[in-house]
Each structure stands twice: as structure tokens, then as C-alpha cells.
Amino acid sequence: MVDLQSTRLTEAILRTAHAWNTQNGITGVLCEGQGVFLQVLEGERGLVTRLYSRIFADPRHTDLELIHCESITKRHYGEWSMAHVNLSDVDPQTKIIWPDFDPYSPGGALVMTRIADLIAEGRTVDAPAS
Numbered sequence: 001m002v003d004l005q006s007t008r009l010t011e012a013i014l015r016t017a018h019a020w021n022t023q024n025g026i027t028g029v030l031c032e033g034q035g036v037f038l039q040v041l042e043g044e045r046g047l048v049t050r051l052y053s054r055i056f057a058d059p060r061h062t063d064l065e066l067i068h069c070e071s072i073t074k075r076h077y078g079e080w081s082m083a084h085v086n087l088s089d090v091d092p093q094t095k096i097i098w099p100d101f102d103p104y105s106p107g108g109a110l111v112m113t114r115i116a117d118l119i120a121e122g123r124t125v126d127a128p129a130s
Contacts, residue, residue, distance in 0.1 A: 010084070014084055017081065024051070025044060025047065026041055026048065029119070030083070040115060042078070068108020069108075080124075085115065085118050085119065086123065
């Protein structure tokens with residue numbers, strides 16, 4: 001059963017992200033499903049910081065946590081203004097896709113690895129070019 005409210009929220013977030021990120025040279029990926037959102041943002045440090053502040057202030061978002069921050073020399077998601085990976089098919093009971101992943105206590109390196117795994121498996125959807 002599709003949660004229509006969650007779908008609409010995700011669509012609104014993606015529309016805003018595509019527009020703002022394209023104008024500001026931000027790239028990244030939004031993973032969502034089962035009430036969990038994981039987002040990776042890439043770009044110039046000041047722009048990413050300002051965007052994170054906007055996200056933090058947005059009342060649609062609650063319980064935000066910054067779990068990983070690093071300087072990079074090459075973007076991982078440079079071809080997308082904001083890719084979307086749907087986690088709805090990740091079974092929380094069997095944890096088939098991410099067997100050792102607990103979304104409430106992840107390490108940043110683990111999250112980055114798991115997102116890369118999902119994209120490598122072709123789970124990216126709704127990802128217009130930046």
C-alpha cells in the first residue's frame with residue numbers, strides 16, 4: 001500500500017531540490033522509505049551549508065542528524081541535481097538489502113557505502129540531470 005502523504009512530501013522535496021540544486025551547483029541523492037530519509041549533498045562548502053540550514057529550518061523535516069561530512073575531490077553524484085532512491089522494498093524484518101544497517105545508529109561511511117550499493121544495483125529513480 002502506497003502512503004500518499006509520504007509520496008507527495010517526497011515529490012515536493014524533489015521538485016524543490018531539483019530547482020534549487022541546479023541553480024546552485026549542488027548534486028546529490030535522496031533515499032527514502034519506511035519513514036527514513038537519507039540525503040547526500042555535494043557542492044561548494046558554503047552553498048551546502050546554506051542548503052543544510054534551509055533543510056533544517058523546514059518544518060516538513062524533523063529529527064535531522066548530520067551523520068557524515070567530508071571534503072571530496074570528485075563528486076559521487078555529479079550527474080544528478082537530486083537522484084531519488086526508494087527504500088520501500090527494503091524489508092526491515094529480514095534486512096535483505098542492508099543486512100547490517102540500522103538507520104538510527106549508522107556510521108557515515110556505512111551509509112555512503114550502502115547508498116553506492118543501491119545505485120550500483122540500479123535502484124535510482126527520478127534522477128534528472130543537473
